[in-house]
Amino acid sequence: GESGKQADHDHGNQGKKALVIGFSQVGSESSWRTSFSESVKAEAARRGIDLKFSDAQQKQENQIKAIRSFIAQGVDAIVVAPVVETGWKPVLVEAKRAGIPVVIVDRNMALDDDSLFLTRIASDFVEEGRKAARWLMEATGGTCNIVELQGTVGATAAIDRMAGFKEVISAYPDAKIIRSQTGEFTRSKGKEVMEAFLKAEQGGKNICAVWAHNDEMALGAVLAIKEAGLNPGKDILIVSVDAVPDIFKAMADGDTNATVELSPHMGGPAFDAIEAYLSGKRDIPKLITVDGGVYTQETAAEEYAKRKK
């Protein structure tokens, strides 16, 4: 009988009853991800939405299961932060059949049919890579031996950030990536890999900059560079993505140089779109971007004061 209940649902009445929204989150693999979850939950609480939160522990099958269970429970709308871009069509078709609108947040989904989702609140990993590269090229004048700390092999964020970065630096003949290894998005792996890079590149003399696919690995690299007796942020520039609070502190201390923000506040626009849709609006744009800027040492101290809890 749940599907029946869903069909009878009167969208006009949602003011009386609390909206029930299912949110399928990737997991809690990084502190950025946790802030993202917390921000969505806080936003839902502020609006009086009954949020059904489901943690997929980095597994797509768990996300699909969660979405199907949301459908079975007859929620009013579903928000998904997909773990990968592909593989969502079958389950979204099901949601569509049940008449439940779906909002995609954070990563994209590869879908050929626009009608399967209400809107996309997107962060663009390729663009993040480009931004990082542009900043670095500007800071070094286009001459730089870069070492890259990749994210987890095969992760979309890693692949896209790498692609965006490469795209920009390919225009600079004197800039090249001399070493690239995976630091698995973690601080300790980032540190371990950086240690090895430093040794392989004449104690770091060869390295002009570190490009890390996330802040955690950058922070690991800072530790490794310091332990090697060098000065991170000066002897070796460091640029990364995410803009977690810790990186602002590092920037304020002069240890890293720049970070590209990936805004975790995607809950607000998502709920806006859902509420608009349920109250009958139909001309909702298919893509809403939440843009993050590039932060550098200049503003780091005040940003840190703003962001730390």
Next chain:
Amino acid sequence: MTARPAALQLNKICKSFNRVSVLRSVDLELRAGEIHALLGENGAGKSTLIKVMTGAYSADGGEIILGDKTISPQTPSDAQKLGISTVYQEVNLLPNLSVAHNLYLGREPRRFGCIQWKKIRARATELLKRFDLDINVNEPLSSYSIAVQQLVAIARAVDCSAKVLILDEPTASLDAREVALLFRVMRDLRDSGVAILFVTHFLDQVYEVTDRITILRNGERVGTFATNALPRNELVAHMLGKELHALEHLSHHCPPAGREEDVLLEADSVTIANGVEQLNFKARQGDAIGLAGLLGSGRSEICSMLFGLSHVTSGKVSLAGKEFRPNSPAAAIKKGFALCPEDRKTEGIVDPLSVRENLLLALQAQKGWWRPIRAQQQKALVDEAIRALKIVCSDAEKPIGQLSGGNQQKVILARWLMTKPQIFILDEPTRGIDIGAHAEILELIRKLCAEGMTLIVASSEIEELVAFSNKVIIMRDKKMVGMIEGDAITENSVLSAIATPV
């Protein structure tokens, strides 16, 4: 007797393990329609020879001729396909499968790709009837005693045997009734032309059922003889390479004089959780109490209760006047008990560990982990044990699983003797032990009693019980039905007490 054709012939078989030569150019000729005994001391190489024949081991040299073809079985299943079926020394069946499945594993009747379980069950029940076993063939094998398992193993081998049947100490845990049954089946098979190779340490059985005898000593063949042309003392001399004087002791029965001291262990109308009822006895220091009964009569159950493996539900067991309720082997051991278990393979030896470690484990367990026995002392103790019990073992550092069955048994005995227990429970202590060692162990039991140790011995060999016990508890159907004491203990009296119908 006309010379029948050779069914299986072994020529110059050699086998060594890690450069220790175990079989040296052994010949053996097994004729169709004969029962052929393979005899030798513990560690002589009997089981190894058998495993070579069946492809479980590959020979280093020599040839095996079956009928008129040279064969080289690579695995036991090859040998089985060639018509050689075997009962190995330790029960080698699968505890987790049902009895019926064990009997027909690998040769299940099938139809349309499906095993016909009904047919298997019916056949299995039928087959076991030949051995007078009326058990539920659907139950897993592990729910039956080791003796039943042994019978099942024999039944399986008998049922598959086409040309050659090999039995490696099949009678070690059987009592007289089962042995008689087995012999009947063996004779039937012989008469139908099957060649049977039979290993045992019971000389009576050799004379009762076999036609010819091959004797091995230290991995070499001493000779092959017609059974009726070889007197017993000569046979023993061939096996041991010397005359056996201890053999005569067997016939004396000299019950150790029970000291008039306080009762050490007493059971007062005890019922045990595992089903044994009406147990009453008193044991003094230096007593040797025998437990006699047929298979499944509850002898092992008494042993396991005394060792803290199953608990008393009513009645009272007291030790030196105080109530004794052990709830684990460790508790029993603390009170001075020791148990040499019936199932050597799963309850006795600790396999990949070395002979040295196996010997020392019990003593070490008593001292506690923080007081290790020093290397020098270890060596002394181990050397002493190996010497005292004449354990055949090239190197005390080799895994105990590589010792011959009888020598493993000696290691377990030696292990406990080191701890100088007050009460030593022996469940089938001479299982698989050769004639020389057998006499030595009986001698040992008497010596221990004389030194004041109390022994409780469950055994299917009545002669043996008679030889050293000064009290024999008679068990029937899990009930204690009587006790024979002192000079009244004779083979006949015990036998008739066991067999008296209810």
Next chain:
Amino acid sequence: MRTIQLFDSRFLLPVVALALILLTNLILSPEFFHLEFKDGRLYGSLVDVLNRSAPCALLAIGMSLVIATGGIDLSVGAVIAITGAVCANLLNSSIDSISLIVLAGLFVGVVAGAVNGGLVSFFGIQPIVATLVLMVAGRGIAQLINDGQIVTFQNPAFASIGVGSIFGLPSPVVITLGIFLLAQAFVRLTAMGLFIEASGCNPKASSYIGIPVRTIKWSVYVMSGLCAAVAGMIITADIHGADANNAGLWLELDAILAVVLGGASLAGGRFSLPLTLIGVLIIQAMTTTIIMSGIDPKFNLLIKSLIIVTVLLLQSPILRGQIRGFFARKHKAENSAVVESQS
């Protein structure tokens, strides 16, 4: 032949494998063998291999004991995370006695081990599931303590557990060596090692002999928890922060791998701590070599798996037999199928 026999033959192949992996670097990156003394400590890739292998080595020491009893401990990675979380949070609290914090960390390990051991030896739950529970829940607990964040701290004294140096060597190396020696003494200078092996080989027979099998099984899990706690503190100190999600993630598999590369059987029984350490070094040398080589990281797993299989095959007496047989032609397998399947 002589020289080979002089050396304990069980050590030969693992050591050869390790040497081969290290020597690969001679071709790939000669800097690998460069060592220098810098700021009062030895500095170089070889030192890194030792330093980076410390956490895995600690886990593997505990794991060896657990595996010897026929068990397995999947929870050690999670224990690392919990210990890290507890220590990092205490460091940020008003408590400023480092020894108290270290004690608290060790306490976490003991509790975790006691729970695992209790489930295995007193409730009779299969080790892999019993420890799987803590493997899953443990990270949750660590995240709960950390409130989902990476908790960082500024405490040079605690950090020195991970980044300091003792006697010119990185402190993790010295700590691990110390614990290794302690553990080795514990199992080999007492009869503990024998009891552990006996309990693993035949628990039933061992309990009939009077060995307290349950207590022993319980205590090896406690020791494993303790080792994991030390590893957790090293990892936490190393990055000046507790990362509940990633600290020690999948490290339990590396530890198990190391124990097996050291020649132990997962069915329980014989174990050797020194061989386990060589196993750990093989794994870490492999990882460092891959990083130094500059190969595209997408090949990492493929290379790792091929090296593992090669090392395993090298250790297999059967392959050596086959190779010898190939050269000597007239060869017959020394031990038959049955004998080997017993092991």
Next chain:
Amino acid sequence: MSARFIPVVVTAVLFLALLIAGSLQFSGFASPRVLLNLLTDNSFLAIMALGMTFVILSGGIDLSVGSVLALSSVLCAILVEKHGWHPLQAIPVVLIAGAAFGAIMGALIHVYKLQPFIVTLAGMFFARGLATVLSEQSIPITHSFFDSVNNFGFSVLGGWIGSATLLLIVVFAFGLWLAHFTRLGGYIYALGGNSTSAALLGVPMGLTTISIYTLSSTLAALSGIVYTFYTASGYALSGVGMELDAIAAVVIGGTLLTGGYGYVLGTLLGVMIMGLIQTWISFHGSLNSWWTKIFIGSLVLAFIIFQRGISAGFGTKKAKI
């Protein structure tokens, strides 16, 4: 009832108890739709766990299955999308590749007497590594055959029985037949009971070992195909850690890791129980990431302790010597 079936019966009873507890708490928890979802959503895990059941019954373990799932999904996607094969051509190739992979692992285990845990751990690294090398990026599949298979099925009482569920039923029927009505099934149990005895009883050790790992890998590849249909894509990082889920399901289903004891049906129940725990958590909906983990852990723990306690209670009644 034979004592051997107690663990399975206890598991079934506990499954029902969990279901009832859930439906008292949330309306619609025990609806046919949720129950049928349980089958669909866990079909790939169940198929994988079936293969794992045989491996564990034989006393081995197969850690490679999660990676084999990923490898076969990537292979399937590449063949269909990059090379334009029809899925019906690609599927047999993927299954054969899976079988070959398992056969190689089985051969290494048998011939060189290597430990299954380690061989399959290397297999796990290898399969995932190969999948990554084949394609780092996830590959979406657009072939219309996928849609038609996904749309195939019929609805029952508001729930949906799709092709995955039907396949699951067929595969489990096959599993039951294999375990209890073929010689190979007997050999597998025999190997787990005692491999030395099994060899002496004439069980063809090599053939059996290789068959077991071949079967497990083939089923893992099949579950990879089901997963490919489930997600309509191939991705090298899918199924990370799924081997542990499969092992947990098998063990929760009452199979002993030491081998020799257990039932195929128990595994299906084990998978359902794990799925039910997840469903409960998503119905609950207010657990954050860490509480989710703690809850899954606690529920599994509570479950196995219950199971253990109840089975042990039954066990003591039938005293065994």
